[in-house]
Amino acid sequence: MSTVPRTELAPGYSISRMLKGGWQLAGGHGGIDRTAAIADMSAYYQAGITTFDCADIYTGVEELIGEFRREHRARHGADSLAQLRVHTKFVPDLALLPSIDKQQVEQTIDRSLRRLGVERLDLVQFHWWDYRVPRYVEVAHWLAELQHAGKIELLGGTNFDTQRARELGDAGLPLRSMQVQYSLLDQRPRTRLAAWCAQAGVKLLCYGSVAGGFLSERWLGVSEPAEPLENRSLVKYKLIIDDFGGWDLFQALLQALQKIAQRHGTSLSAVAMRWVLAQPEVAAVIVGVRRGDHLPDHLRMLALQLDAADLAALDAVLAQRRPDSGDVYEVERDIEGRHGRVMKYDLNDKPH
Numbered sequence: 001m002s003t004v005p006r007t008e009l010a011p012g013y014s015i016s017r018m019l020k021g022g023w024q025l026a027g028g029h030g031g032i033d034r035t036a037a038i039a040d041m042s043a044y045y046q047a048g049i050t051t052f053d054c055a056d057i058y059t060g061v062e063e064l065i066g067e068f069r070r071e072h073r074a075r076h077g078a079d080s081l082a083q084l085r086v087h088t089k090f091v092p093d094l095a096l097l098p099s100i101d102k103q104q105v106e107q108t109i110d111r112s113l114r115r116l117g118v119e120r121l122d123l124v125q126f127h128w129w130d131y132r133v134p135r136y137v138e139v140a141h142w143l144a145e146l147q148h149a150g151k152i153e154l155l156g157g158t159n160f161d162t163q164r165a166r167e168l169g170d171a172g173l174p175l176r177s178m179q180v181q182y183s184l185l186d187q188r189p190r191t192r193l194a195a196w197c198a199q200a201g202v203k204l205l206c207y208g209s210v211a212g213g214f215l216s217e218r219w220l221g222v223s224e225p226a227e228p229l230e231n232r233s234l235v236k237y238k239l240i241i242d243d244f245g246g247w248d249l250f251q252a253l254l255q256a257l258q259k260i261a262q263r264h265g266t267s268l269s270a271v272a273m274r275w276v277l278a279q280p281e282v283a284a285v286i287v288g289v290r291r292g293d294h295l296p297d298h299l300r301m302l303a304l305q306l307d308a309a310d311l312a313a314l315d316a317v318l319a320q321r322r323p324d325s326g327d328v329y330e331v332e333r334d335i336e337g338r339h340g341r342v343m344k345y346d347l348n349d350k351p352h
Contacts, residue, residue, distance in 0.1 A: 004048030004302055007283050009123070009176045009203055010154055015051040015085050017277060018302060020044045021207065021288035022054035022061040024233075034064065041068040043295055045084060053179075053205070053286050055089035055125075056108060057347035062088060062115035069117055087123040087205070088112050089158055089179075090143060094335075094345035097133040105142045108348070109151055120153055125179050125205075127158040129345055131333070136164065137171045144173055156205070159329035162192040169200050177283065180328050182206035182276050183215065184253060184314065185237075185244045188324045194281045203283035206276050210287075212237035215272040220254045236342045243331075245321045253317045260310045270301035275314065278306065 005017045020041065025032055041052065054061040065086055072081055090108060092100050112121055126143060128136040146152050156177035157165060168175060178197060180189045182204065189204060197204060210216060212233040224247040229235050241250045257268045264271070273285050287298060325331050332339045 004050075004299070007203070009156075009283060013085075013122075013154060013176075014083075015284060016049045017284045018049050018273075018298060019051045019053045019087065019205065019284050019286040020049055021286040022052065022058050022065070023207075024288035025061050025064060026058035032060075034067070037064060038068045038071060040289075040295075041065070042072055045072070045081070047295060047299060049295075049298070050083040051085040051087065051284065053087045053207075055091055056112050057089070057091045059347070062112055066115050066117040085122045086116055086118070087125060087156070088116070088121060089125040089127055091127040091158070091348070092129075092139070093348050094129040096346075096348075097128070097130055097135065100135070100139060102142045102145075105139060106146060106151075109143075109146050113151065120151060123154045123156055123177065124152045125156040125158040125177065126160075128160070128164075129333075130335075131164060136160075137167060137173070140168055140173045141171070147174075156202075159332070161327040161330060162196050163327075165193065165200075165202070166196055169196075169202075175200070175202050177203050177205050179205040179207065179286070181208040181240075182279065182282065183209050183211055183240075184257075184272055184275055184318065185211050185215070185240050185250070185321075186324070187318075188326065188328050188330070190279070191324055191327060193328050194279070197281040202281075204279075204281050205284050205286060206282055207286040207288070208237065208240075209273045209276040209285045210269045211240060211272075213269075214238070214241060214250075215254070215257065216269045217258070217267065219250075220258055220268065221251070232342060236339070239339055239342070243322060243325050249317070249320055252320075253314075256313050256317050260306070260313060263310075264304060266300050266304055267297050270297055270304055271306070271310070273298075273301050274304045274306055275311075277301075 006014050007017055008014050025037055052065055054065055126140055143155055147155055154176045155174055157175055158179040165178060182189045214237050257271050260271045261268045276282060277285050334340045
């Protein structure tokens with residue numbers, strides 16, 4: 001296993017600073033080869049990227065990781081996954097928020113335990129779609145009770161803004177992490193949340209660091225794409241590019257990233273991810289891939305160090321961007337808005 005940098009979310013709870021994400025394996029991004037996906041998990045784990053991210057609403061992904069666990073142990077021994085940490089999420093459906101009860105919360109957690117084939121979930125990240133249904137503190141306390149009962153090791157949040165994250169903390173909820181979207185294009189966590197995290201001892205786990213693949217050589221020098229885009233992920237992140245300042249400014253950012261990448265002998269995407277990983281309170285970046293050919297680049301990224309000249313070149317472009325649109329996940333919470341319409345809100349009743 002290579003020397004991949006690690007960090008602690010809690011005393012004795014260590015994770016790799018890159019997490020292998022599961023959203024790309026949930027369908028909607030193209031067909032999934034289960035055998036290849038499991039082999040890919042094994043390759044990442046053996047390389048030292050020993051922390052995986054998934055969710056109860058990522059169709060089939062918890063089961064896929066469960067298959068990986070069983071196959072890997074059968075081939076390499078019962079202790080071969082000692083460093084594996086699997087972070088899942090608890091995401092009750094939008095329609096269920098007004099009526100969800102303690103029993104339903106426990107049933108959902110039990111379902112994740114069965115799918116993953118474990119006796120205790122490593123980290124459960126709590127997401128709440130609509131603050132107008134103000135029950136998130138109540139429901140979070142039920143998760144804490146399941147933690148005390150031994151079904152969950154650590155609790156975290158997903159996409160809570162600063163005000164509500166503070167409410168959870170003030171209510172005594174022992175949050176260890178907050179999963180948020182964070183990239184050169186979307187710096188909303190910097191505005192308020194990162195400062196609260198520093199005070200509260202909460203670490204950021206960051207998705208979207210390459211904006212669904214937009215922050216890559218593939219889009220350098222390319223004309224602005226017209227709708228319909230290939231998948232929901234590209235639709236989502238194209239909106240972020242629009243909010244950032246539009247396609248021309250995005251191309252200027254890609255050009256700056258490319259020059260830095262060439263100087264370091266790495267990829268444009270690696271530079272973009274490394275920038276996020278260097279931000280205060282960021283514990284790890286989450287990468288979502290369907291194919292294993294990205295692993296060498298990901299390992300190079302973890303060894304990359306950006307210098308003052310690199311950061312100055314990026315800052316020159318970032319100085320031209322539009323102001324960030326509110327706190328973390330604020331625009332996405334408008335269900336009828338341009339960002340909110342991309343989301344799917346009721347996935348737990350779908351067949352898995």
